[in-house]
Amino acid sequence: MIRHLFLSLLLLAGLARAQEPGKRPSEPEAGTSSEIRELRAQVQELRLLVERQQQALTAIQERLDERQTTAPPASNPPQAKEKADPLAGWANNRAFLRSADGRFETGIIGYAQLDFHGYQSGSHPPNTFLIRRARLGMEGRVERYFGYKVEGDFADTAGTLLRDLYVRIQRVDAFQLSFGQFRVPISQEEMRFDAVQDFVERSMVNALVPSRSPGVMASGVLKKGAVEYQVGAFNGKGLLATNNTGTPETALRLRLSPFKNKKTSPARGFSFGGAFTEGRNDAGVSIRGQTESRSYSFFLPETVNGKQTRANGELTWMLGPAAVRAEYVQTHQQRTHLGAGGTNLPGVVGKGYMAQLTYLLTGETKPEAGAVAPRRALFHEGSGDRGFGAWELKARYANLQIADGTSRSNRAETLFFGVNWYMNRFVSHLVDFGFERFKDPIRSPRPGDGNFFVLLTRLQVTFSAR
Numbered sequence: 001m002i003r004h005l006f007l008s009l010l011l012l013a014g015l016a017r018a019q020e021p022g023k024r025p026s027e028p029e030a031g032t033s034s035e036i037r038e039l040r041a042q043v044q045e046l047r048l049l050v051e052r053q054q055q056a057l058t059a060i061q062e063r064l065d066e067r068q069t070t071a072p073p074a075s076n077p078p079q080a081k082e083k084a085d086p087l088a089g090w091a092n093n094r095a096f097l098r099s100a101d102g103r104f105e106t107g108i109i110g111y112a113q114l115d116f117h118g119y120q121s122g123s124h125p126p127n128t129f130l131i132r133r134a135r136l137g138m139e140g141r142v143e144r145y146f147g148y149k150v151e152g153d154f155a156d157t158a159g160t161l162l163r164d165l166y167v168r169i170q171r172v173d174a175f176q177l178s179f180g181q182f183r184v185p186i187s188q189e190e191m192r193f194d195a196v197q198d199f200v201e202r203s204m205v206n207a208l209v210p211s212r213s214p215g216v217m218a219s220g221v222l223k224k225g226a227v228e229y230q231v232g233a234f235n236g237k238g239l240l241a242t243n244n245t246g247t248p249e250t251a252l253r254l255r256l257s258p259f260k261n262k263k264t265s266p267a268r269g270f271s272f273g274g275a276f277t278e279g280r281n282d283a284g285v286s287i288r289g290q291t292e293s294r295s296y297s298f299f300l301p302e303t304v305n306g307k308q309t310r311a312n313g314e315l316t317w318m319l320g321p322a323a324v325r326a327e328y329v330q331t332h333q334q335r336t337h338l339g340a341g342g343t344n345l346p347g348v349v350g351k352g353y354m355a356q357l358t359y360l361l362t363g364e365t366k367p368e369a370g371a372v373a374p375r376r377a378l379f380h381e382g383s384g385d386r387g388f389g390a391w392e393l394k395a396r397y398a399n400l401q402i403a404d405g406t407s408r409s410n411r412a413e414t415l416f417f418g419v420n421w422y423m424n425r426f427v428s429h430l431v432d433f434g435f436e437r438f439k440d441p442i443r444s445p446r447p448g449d450g451n452f453f454v455l456l457t458r459l460q461v462t463f464s465a466r
Helices: 001-017 031-069 077-084 202-206
Strands: 087-089 094-098 103-118 128-142 146-153 160-172 173-182 212-222 228-233 249-256 269-285 298-299 303-319 321-333 344-361 390-403 409-423 429-438 451-462
Touching: 128 160, 160 212, 202 321, 202 344, 202 390, 212 249, 249 303, 298 409, 303 344
Parallel strands: none
Antiparallel strands: 087 094, 094 103, 103 128, 103 451, 128 146, 146 160, 160 173, 173 212, 212 228, 228 249, 249 269, 269 303, 303 321, 321 344, 344 390, 390 409, 409 429, 429 451
């Protein structure tokens, strides 16, 4: 429009100059030919000037169009920022809160487990429903390199509500420091999150390893996850317990996944490793021999005093919908100066191993340490297919023997099999059928019969699936 107006003004100026007022164009005058030639030259000059102005206006218009295309809309920048970085919402399968500048973030985590324990007739606890765990907590980060977690168990009847409470400093993946209360790094079964266990209870071999304890730990991953390590010092006396020996319990764990970065290798999900801990007891209590169902304690704790060591070996092989896990644990607790006249007694020695296999019938890929995400969730209303969830078959064998070097020795073995139903990523139902067998039939839930049958079930709901 501007170009057309400018051209019209130039043409009008040329016509006004070519025709003087009061004279008609049809009237001939002297020198008319020379004036016409002069007018033609001026018109040509004006045409060139118009073309140059038109080119300049076109270039200006192109620059304006380019700026409008690449620049963000200036009319509503706050809404665009809010879409990119919401202050609250749901992400990574959990609810979160975040500061406006993104420097502080908190995720809300938690889950609940309703169990049922059923037993064959005999001398055992009554059949019962129980709230096995009711966890609620928060985890997140402060600034960029400081993470934290706090979690409590509202189903705890022993008064130790707190489970995890720590701060983790992580500048690079190869090295991070953790301070607070968390799991002592030994046994892959113990290290796995409670809400992603394949069976209702961990194997009875897990009784040989510690759980959480106050302490400090350095950890990291190398070679893009092919090497994982943890090394730390702990009180080693349990939840919120102070050390009564003055000697910390040290722990070292190393785990290797040599084929992790080879995407086409069937051994990509193969991992193995081991761990070792060393500490001291001061008139403490020894390990207890107890089956997964807690139907019977086949070895009662004894008083121990002196050095304590644990060693562990572990193996995992993830093969698409299948998962194979196995480990061996051995522990030795000295009984120094506990005999007659202050003599030393033989130590309490525990040896145990377990192996298990799970297989997802519905074809999902089994995560190593996360929740199963069904391809077709039950009652699904979002994007994707609706179905009956994911179904998994499982079997596990465990063997545990404990002896004190005298006449007190017993061994138990258990075989559990069953099915897991993952209705969606957040709701699951586990069913375990178990056979427990005791070496000494007299010390069993059915005196005189070493075989015992149990049924364990669990309905689990979690709102922070991993």
